Amino acid sequence: MTTVPKLPESPVSGQMLTLERQKLFEWVYTTEPSVVIETGGGSEGGGSTFCIVEALRKLKEEGKCMDSVFHTCDVNNYSARNFYLFHPDYKDFINFFTGTSENFISQLLANDTIPDFIFFDGPEDPTLNLNDFLKLDAVVKSGCKFAMHDWETVPRIFDGGLSIKAKEVRPYLENLETWTIEEQLSGLGDEWPNEQEPQSVGLVYSRKL
Numbered sequence: 001m002t003t004v005p006k007l008p009e010s011p012v013s014g015q016m017l018t019l020e021r022q023k024l025f026e027w028v029y030t031t032e033p034s035v036v037i038e039t040g041g042g043s044e045g046g047g048s049t050f051c052i053v054e055a056l057r058k059l060k061e062e063g064k065c066m067d068s069v070f071h072t073c074d075v076n077n078y079s080a081r082n083f084y085l086f087h088p089d090y091k092d093f094i095n096f097f098t099g100t101s102e103n104f105i106s107q108l109l110a111n112d113t114i115p116d117f118i119f120f121d122g123p124e125d126p127t128l129n130l131n132d133f134l135k136l137d138a139v140v141k142s143g144c145k146f147a148m149h150d151w152e153t154v155p156r157i158f159d160g161g162l163s164i165k166a167k168e169v170r171p172y173l174e175n176l177e178t179w180t181i182e183e184q185l186s187g188l189g190d191e192w193p194n195e196q197e198p199q200s201v202g203l204v205y206s207r208k209l
């Protein structure tokens with residue numbers, strides 16, 4: 001079994017709870033992907049973006065995934081660009097797209113860039129997220145991973161908040177026979193990992209069969 005390193009503290013700010021960050025880092029690290037894409041990286045990139053780049057940086061340090069690349073998008077990521085594109089540890093394998101996830105995915109597909117690890121944390125627009133997923137699902141291969149934050153669609157325990165981000169893609173994916181859920185952090189009170197204290201607002205990790 002692979003020993004997963006611990007994700008270091010992010011030097012820039014971002015969202016995602018501590019356990020969620022470690023999990024996303026772990027999933028990328030153990031997948032050893034070639035092409036990772038992210039929608040909704042955040043303005044500074046210290047949350048999910050950091051988890052993903054750190055996993056790839058660590059893999060490269062170990063001589064793995066030497067040619068792997070990471071494409072991230074957000075409608076506002078100027079600050080993140082300034083941090084990562086000048087950082088010696090990350091600048092060689094991270095690409096930024098500033099704009100909507102819809103345009104980002106269209107551009108990737110037009111360039112025949114097919115991901116094998118997808119992470120969604122973009123807009124609170126359930127239909128847009130479903131459409132983005134459908135476009136990618138049409139081209140990704142068996143073994144591709146899909147992770148999404150704010151997976152919980154009823155009021156969650158951590159902050160009482162309600163996200164509609166996954167309201168369409170979640171039931172769609174859960175009913176597909178072509179994807180399987182590998183792991184899931186609940187946003188609810190009586191489910192793992194929230195039995196003792198809320199540690200997630202919902203985070204899913206799935207694999208295309």
Ligand SMILES: C[S@@+](CC[C@H](N)C(=O)[O-])C[C@H]1O[C@@H](n2cnc3c(N)ncnc32)[C@H](O)[C@@H]1O
Pocket residue numbers: 013014015016039040041042043045046047048049073074075076099100101102121122123124
């Ligand atoms: C919950 S935040 C992302 C947090 C980030 N993943 C982190 O861990 O720090 C959602 C992000 O989606 C971005 N966003 C909103 N509409 C978008 C769209 N149409 N396409 C891509 N990103 C969008 C917002 O600018 C915001 O940064």
